[in-house]
Amino acid sequence: MKRICLLVFAASLPLASLRAQSDEALPILVQVLQSTDDAQVQLDILKGLADGLKGRRGVKAPAGWDTLAAKLATSSNAQVKELVQQLSLVFGSASALADTRKQMLDSKAPSAQRLAAIEALVAAKDATLAGPLRQLLKEPALRGAALRGLANYDDPKTPAAIIELLPSLDPAARRDAFGTLASRVSFARVLVGALAAGQFAAKxxxxxxxxxxRNHQQADLNAALDKHWGTARESSADRQAEMGRYKALLAKAAAMKEDQAKGRAVFAKTCGxxxxxxxxxxxxxxxxxxxxxxxxDYLLHNILDPNAEIPNDYRTWNLDTKDDRSISGVMARQDATAVTIITPNETLTIARSDIxxxxxxxxxxxxxxLLQALPEDEVRNLIAYLRGKEQVPLP
Ligand code: HEC
Known part of the structure; x- marks a missing residue:
């Protein structure tokens, strides 16, 4: 009887409510998990728990967790095992930490599992992760996750290791690299130094x-950016003139399919x-x-003057963590325990206590x-792609 009541209770709990009240609900959910062998029910509850505890760590393990974790560790469902390990990390389990690290470094394990291990360790704020993450920069399949993870650690060896790698990175990894280098004042100095020294192209x-x-508000960094990258702000009169200039440029030739394909590549680099x-x-x-x-007109207006009108949901939120990391993005969700921000690189959930x-x-x-940074032919191809009616293959 008790078992059925608990199951009904758990099934009726909307997952969102687990987020706000997770700490009180924990012992009950552990009991429910103990009493069911249904993998789908287990998954639903574990997902709800993991979601509710996102961004948090050092949460006291609810009674019975260790026994339950040992039982679920033998589950035939890989996702159940992964979630249990992730939660054990949130509850500060030393053995889960050791196991997850082993998985992350195991070059024979599948990449998906190793990526999940990186994410779980970063989320758990494993304090000694920066060195191993730098090691993983050598492995293309793990590089993006390692680059993003490194933003969490104020480790002076990190910026030089990333800069050295820049010439060999594909566009997505390069973005992750720049994202991490921009995230801390100490990293930003090395990044801007490399820009000034011509180690990568300003564009x-x-x-x-x-x-x-610029948000770091460091005079030396701003001066170097003005000099080597340029300033973007312009008056509205300049913008009118600019609008006219681009219209004239774009009126010239009709778009060819080939231009659209090239435009798709420009979109992927600049807008995607x-x-x-x-x-x-x-x-x-x-x-x-x-x-x-x-x-x-719609396109040029929105691209040249993005701040003319901004729906509230799309205004930039700037977040500084207590350990000096800066994050900029749009707000996806916030409640009493955590905020979730979407940046161009990733979705981050940060505990209120870390902000x-x-x-x-x-x-x-x-x-x-954005357009000023592009050569004219790229602008033309981009607009041809944007005005098209259907997807085209990449060149
Ligand atoms: C760093 C993120 C970012 C990049 C890069 C970016 N945009 Fe945007 N864009 C936004 C946001 C946020 C909005 C909504 C707020 C606003 O209108 O400014 C927006 C709005 C727009 C709109 C208006 C959408 C609407 O709802 O009417 C268009 C069109 C657009 N962008 C095109 C582009 C193109 C083309 C590029 C590349 C040249 C680009 N954007 C690059 C974030 C970005």
Whole structure:
């Protein structure tokens, strides 16, 4: 009887409510998990728990957790095992920490499992992870996760190790690399130093990250950015003139299929980290598949002047953690225990107790000056792609 009541109770709990009240619900959910062998029920509850405890660590393990974890560790369902391990980490289990590290470093384990291990260890704030993460930079399949994970650690060896790697990175990994380098003042100094020394091309540094760098409010960094990257802010009169200039440029030739394919590549590099188009891309900004894309005025207005009107959901939030990491993105969710922010690189859930400063700015997450950074033929191809009616293959 008791068992049935508990199951009904658990099934009726909306997962969202687990998030706010997870600590009180923990012992009950452990009991339910103990009493069921149904893998789907186990998965639902474990997912709810993991979601509710996201961003948190050092939470006291509920009574009976160790016995339950030992039992579920033998489950035939890989996801159940993964979630149990992840939760054991949140509850500060030393053996789970050792096991997860072993998985992360095991070059024979499947990449998906090793990636999950990296994420779980980063989320658990494993204090000695920076060295091993730098080791993993050598492995292409794990590189992105390792690069993003390194932003969590204020380790002076990290920036030089990443800069050295820049020339060999593909565009997605390069973005992750720049994202991490922009995330701390100490890393940013090395990054801007490398820019000044010509170790990478200024056009490779994305505009939203330049804004994040300026957000650190360091006079020396700003001066170096002005000199080597340029300034974006312009008056509205300049913007009118610019609009006219681009319209003239774009009126010239009719778009060919080939231009659209090249334009797709420009989109992937310059816009795709934030926007979905035809189901591909990031979620920082709106999905623009169904927007008024065929209309050149609409496009130019939105690209040249992103701050003209900004729906509230898309204003930039700036978050500083207590250990000096800066994060900029749009707010996906916030409650009493944690906030979830979507950045062009990843979705981050940060516990309130780890936040030093959280503020919504007046600016759109969409940077100004995106077109100025592109050569004219790339602008033309990009617009041809954006105005098209259907997806085209990449060149
Ligand atoms: C760093 C993130 C980011 C990048 C990069 C970015 N955008 Fe945006 N974009 C946004 C956000 C956020 C909004 C919504 C707020 C606003 O209108 O400014 C937006 C709005 C837009 C809109 C208006 C959408 C609507 O709902 O009407 C268009 C069109 C657009 N972007 C096109 C582009 C194009 C084209 C590029 C590449 C040249 C690009 N964006 C690059 C974040 C980004």
């Amino acid at each position: 490779d540094l994305p505009a939203d990250l330049v804004r994040q760098l 980290q934030c926007h979905q188009l035809y189901g591909v891309g990031g979620k920082v900004g709106p999905d623009i598949t169904g927007s008024n894309r065929a209309d050149l 030093a400063k959280l503020k919504q700015s007046e600016l759109s997450m969409m940077p100004e000056g």
